[in-house]
Amino acid sequence: xxxxxxxxxxxxxxxxxxxxxxxxxxxxxxxxxxxxxxxxxxxxxxxxxxxxxxxxxxxxxxxxxxxxxxxxxxxxxxxxxxxxxxxxxxxxxxxxxxxxxxxxxxxxxxxxxxxxxxxxxxxxxxxxxxxxxxxxxxxxxxxxxxxxxxxxxxxxxxxxxxxxxxxxxxxxxxxxxxxxxxxxxxxxxxxxxxxxxxxxxxxxxxxxxxxxxxxxxxxxxxxxxxxxxxxxxxx
Amino acid sequence: xxxxxxxxxxxxxxxxxxxxxxxxxxxxxxxxxxxxxxxxxxxxxxxxxxxxxxxxxxxxxxxxxxxxxxxxxxxxxxxxxxxxxxxxxxxxxxxxxxxxxxxxxxxxxxxxxxxxxxxxxxxxxxxxxxxxxxxxxxxxxxxxxxxxxxxxxxxxxxxxxxxxxxxxxxxxxxxxxxxxxxxxxxxxxxxxxxxxxxxxxxxxxxxxxxxxxxxxxxxxxxxxxxxxxxxxxxxxxxxxxxxxxxxxxxxxxxxxxxxxxxxxxxxxxxxxxxxxxxxxxxxxxxxxxxxxxxxxxxxxxxxxxxxxxxxxxxxxxx
Numbered sequence: 001x002x003x004x005x006x007x008x009x010x011x012x013x014x015x016x017x018x019x020x021x022x023x024x025x026x027x028x029x030x031x032x033x034x035x036x037x038x039x040x041x042x043x044x045x046x047x048x049x050x051x052x053x054x055x056x057x058x059x060x061x062x063x064x065x066x067x068x069x070x071x072x073x074x075x076x077x078x079x080x081x082x083x084x085x086x087x088x089x090x091x092x093x094x095x096x097x098x099x100x101x102x103x104x105x106x107x108x109x110x111x112x113x114x115x116x117x118x119x120x121x122x123x124x125x126x127x128x129x130x131x132x133x134x135x136x137x138x139x140x141x142x143x144x145x146x147x148x149x150x151x152x153x154x155x156x157x158x159x160x161x162x163x164x165x166x167x168x169x170x171x172x173x174x175x176x177x178x179x180x181x182x183x184x185x186x187x188x189x190x191x192x193x194x195x196x197x198x199x200x201x202x203x204x205x206x207x208x209x210x211x212x213x214x215x216x217x218x219x220x221x222x223x224x225x226x227x228x229x230x231x232x233x234x235x
Numbered sequence: 236x237x238x239x240x241x242x243x244x245x246x247x248x249x250x251x252x253x254x255x256x257x258x259x260x261x262x263x264x265x266x267x268x269x270x271x272x273x274x275x276x277x278x279x280x281x282x283x284x285x286x287x288x289x290x291x292x293x294x295x296x297x298x299x300x301x302x303x304x305x306x307x308x309x310x311x312x313x314x315x316x317x318x319x320x321x322x323x324x325x326x327x328x329x330x331x332x333x334x335x336x337x338x339x340x341x342x343x344x345x346x347x348x349x350x351x352x353x354x355x356x357x358x359x360x361x362x363x364x365x366x367x368x369x370x371x372x373x374x375x376x377x378x379x380x381x382x383x384x385x386x387x388x389x390x391x392x393x394x395x396x397x398x399x400x401x402x403x404x405x406x407x408x409x410x411x412x413x414x415x416x417x418x419x420x421x422x423x424x425x426x427x428x429x430x431x432x433x434x435x436x437x438x439x440x441x442x443x444x445x446x447x448x449x450x451x452x453x454x455x456x457x458x459x460x461x462x463x464x465x466x467x468x469x470x471x472x473x474x475x476x477x478x479x480x481x482x483x484x485x486x487x488x489x490x491x492x493x494x495x496x497x498x499x500x501x502x503x504x505x506x507x508x509x510x511x512x513x514x515x516x517x518x519x520x521x522x523x524x525x526x527x528x529x530x531x532x533x534x535x536x537x538x539x540x541x542x543x544x545x546x547x548x549x550x551x552x553x
Binding site: 048070074075086087089099102151 | 432
């Protein structure tokens, strides 16, 4: 479904990615794990068109999307839930969800998706009229994922969904991510520092270090791998 | 497509009906009050249109008076050189202001914050310099006297303040009503999403550059029309209406009134105009006073006069 081929990217003179390649198959949950600054977020930014790569290609459903504008890429069904959540803080929960469905015209489907989001996160329905900026961290993350779902994603990119959340909430969020994948068939690419959580729900994962993919495998394989256990799981 | 339901229209229309009823008897209070109210209304539309840019889209503009002036000069020159009826000319002046809005809006798409503010400031100064230096067209700093009034309809003569007052009233209520609907529409939500977070707006698929241009087109159109009415009302214009000071005056109305509320800038226009009338003898201190007011409002009441009024209403209700 999505293929990232030998992408190199930089912020000014600082090289952030060196020939990264990865592949996401239809219906999969794929994780990018790695330390702070390894290049996970940068990879997502290249996929969404927010950052133009120096070299390499990104192919989505057989078509190269490098060089397209971010809003055009979004309209293909690649929906990004950025780190820091990308909410509209001075708009209500409901308005945020509606903006999530900005590109869509299929009213019935939108209504069904709204119901689905509310069934995943009932607290969002309770807080429908509240400003997004006044929600707690966990609720904001739920809203961010909900807003992403309202875009009717084929591929959902989640950047650090566990960031700043209490452990119990992290479990909840990852459980929901699995549920979205199963029930809606949405393909998901997660960039995550919490390697244990990410690997346990992923079909496959890539380990990124200093802008290079150093390892690839199924979630189970990597959970059992010596290097991963030492460097990312602290076992 | 615009996401405006009949419900919303009716709910908003109520307020405008009340405003209409309250404003109809104003001319009974005499020529002076009528005159001041006309100016307040023209400024109110200009400040409200600026709010679409500043308050809703989050694009600070320090050159809004330039568009007001473009509207005023366009309609004036069309009427005086080509005999175009001001009724048509005022509308064309709005369109011309939008063309200028496009000229400023497109190149400044990628600019944010202070950089955008500086480029709008520069643009305003360019327009002002053009009005001063293209003296074969604009008569330069002398300005243009003897602008024809709005042509009368039947027995109604728009040289009379009272008659003009009702034209301005209709224009003001309709314009602000339309802008109000806009803010409640899908486009309004999109503009707000750009203000909140441009990247997040992009990631839900908003064509951010396109809607920024829309915001410029809409805001400058209404400023241009106000300028046209102003010209045919006072029947004298000069480059003074396009100065940086004027732009800041309009921006002060928007900010002190409460930006991002649309109605706030209308209140701001009323309060600042009245202030200016009251402080006539201290006119040289006006910018000092506006500056201090802006700082005080930003510090203690960031939601402006609108916020204060809402606060009081809430207290009264309790």
